[in-house]
Amino acid sequence: MDMSFPSGTVILSNSMAHADQGLASSLVNTAVNYSIALGLGIAGTIERQVGSERDPLTGYRGAWYFGIGLDGLGLAIALYFSFRAWQQRRRT
Numbered sequence: 001m002d003m004s005f006p007s008g009t010v011i012l013s014n015s016m017a018h019a020d021q022g023l024a025s026s027l028v029n030t031a032v033n034y035s036i037a038l039g040l041g042i043a044g045t046i047e048r049q050v051g052s053e054r055d056p057l058t059g060y061r062g063a064w065y066f067g068i069g070l071d072g073l074g075l076a077i078a079l080y081f082s083f084r085a086w087q088q089r090r091r092t
Contacts, residue, residue, distance in 0.1 A: 004032050005028060005029065005032050008028040008031070008032065009024070009025050009028045009029075012024040012025075012027065012028055013025060039067070039070060042066065043063040043066050043067060044063070046059070046062045046063045046066050047059035047060060047062060047063040049062075050062035050063075
């Protein structure tokens with residue numbers, strides 16, 4: 001969250017008109033907060049369903065693996081869009 005909000009705000013506000021930059025910042029803030037809430041809700045459900053009172057560490061590991069999977073998905077999406085932008089710059 002510490003990096004996604006400022007970087008998303010800068011990227012989106014640079015591509016918007018000056019009058020709409022506040023709207024762009026609000027859109028980024030809403031998307032970041034929804035994604036955090038959704039990710040924590042799913043991770044909490046995984047932790048609750050996988051873990052037990054005897055061994056809560058398995059639930060924590062399940063939620064951790066879910067977080068690692070989301071990190072990998074985010075990395076794949078970022079690499080995809082970076083590659084597309086690189087190809088477009090190379091064509092011009």
